[in-house]
Amino acid sequence: MIRIESEPWAAMVSHARRTYPDECCGAMLGTAADGTKVVSAVMPLENAFQGAQAARYELRPEDLLAADRAARSRNMDLIGIYHSHPDCDAYFSQTDLKNSCPWYSFVVLSIRNGEFHHANSWLPNFEQTEAAKEELIYRHAQSTDPDPLAAVHREEGRG
Numbered sequence: 001m002i003r004i005e006s007e008p009w010a011a012m013v014s015h016a017r018r019t020y021p022d023e024c025c026g027a028m029l030g031t032a033a034d035g036t037k038v039v040s041a042v043m044p045l046e047n048a049f050q051g052a053q054a055a056r057y058e059l060r061p062e063d064l065l066a067a068d069r070a071a072r073s074r075n076m077d078l079i080g081i082y083h084s085h086p087d088c089d090a091y092f093s094q095t096d097l098k099n100s101c102p103w104y105s106f107v108v109l110s111i112r113n114g115e116f117h118h119a120n121s122w123l124p125n126f127e128q129t130e131a132a133k134e135e136l137i138y139r140h141a142q143s144t145d146p147d148p149l150a151a152v153h154r155e156e157g158r159g
């Protein structure tokens, strides 16, 4: 299970909306204990893909290394990577699988017409042949919602 605290979640959504219609990507920092990962901070990273970024992202190894160092300096770990799927579901694509690392959680945010739609977290296997869906908990505060605590959301996931 991965739980994303409200502040990093808001940062991820705003990053994904900002880069729309291109994909965004970034690092999720936090702690993991007893099978539960908690994301307490995120680091937006540059999409380094040299080409159309509407359907692809690429992370620089040095950016990932810097995120790992930043996590350690705050007594946290780099526990996952997030990226967005503009006008597309939050599935884990073959390209995502090919570029994955089995020890990270991969959160995909579906952005439709520039607005957050849904999200899923994925755990790739060591062979990078498939990814299992991980239970994802986040709190999505909508501007029309007077009580953000009422918006606690458990994503059941889609295909």
Ligand SMILES: [Zn+2]
Residues within 6 Å of the ligand: 083, 084, 085, 092, 093, 096, 108
């Ligand atoms: Zn993707």
